[in-house]
Amino acid sequence: MKRTTPLALLLCLLPAADTQPQTIYTWTDHHGTVHFSDNPSHAHSRVLRLSVNDALLVNDTPPALTPSVNAATAQVAPKQHTTTQTELHIEWLKPTHEQTVHDNQGNITLHIALNRPLSEQETLQLLLDDQPFGAPGTKTVWQLSNIARGSHTFLIQALVSGKVIASSSKVTVYLHRASIK
Secondary structure (H helix, E strand, O other), X not given: OOOOOHHHHHHHHOOOOOOOOEEEEEEEOOOOOEEEEOOOOOOOOXXXXXXXXXXXXXXXXXXXXXXXXXHHHOOOOOOOOOOOOOOOOXXXXXXXXXXXXXXXXXXEEEEEEEOOOOOOOEEEXXXXXXXXXXXXXXXXXXXXXXXXXXXXXXXXXXXXOOEEEEEOOOEEEEEEOOOOO
16 A cells, blocks of 8 residues: 655645645544644644745745644644754864974874865865965875974865865974984
C-alpha cells in the first residue's frame, strides 16, 4: 500500500485559488497516522492554521505556505526556518603566540582550526610579516621552509572574492637558527 505524507494530504485540502487563511483540523489516530480535515469531526482534533506568506508571484508560482502551529501540533508541521552560513572563526593550534622555534633549516609548521568547513567560495590567505605568502587556498596546515631567523608575525585571513570575511589573531614566532660563528 502506498503511503501519502501528511504534508501532501495537507496540500490537497488547500484550495489552489483561495488566498484567505484556512482553518485545518488535525489529529493522530491510535496507529500514529496523522489526519487532516476542514471540519472538527474527531474528538481529539486540533486547529492547524495556515496562512499565505506575502510572497511575490514569479512565473505563476504560488506563494509558499507557512504553518502557524501551536505547541500541541508542532510535531505535525514545524515551521521552516532558513539558516545562514555560520560566521567563520579561525583559531591557531600551532605555533602559539610568542613561541620560540629552534630549526637550523628555518622550518616552521603552521596549523589552524576552523569552527566550520569552508564554503566553495571561501579561501584562506597566509600573511607572513603582514605580506601575503603564497596563493590563497583551502588548507589549514602550512609547512614553511628556509624562513630567515628572527621575529616573524603570522596571520590567516578568510577571503571571498578577495574580500576579508574573517581573520585569525596575529601570532609572533621567534625563529632561532644556529649561527656558523
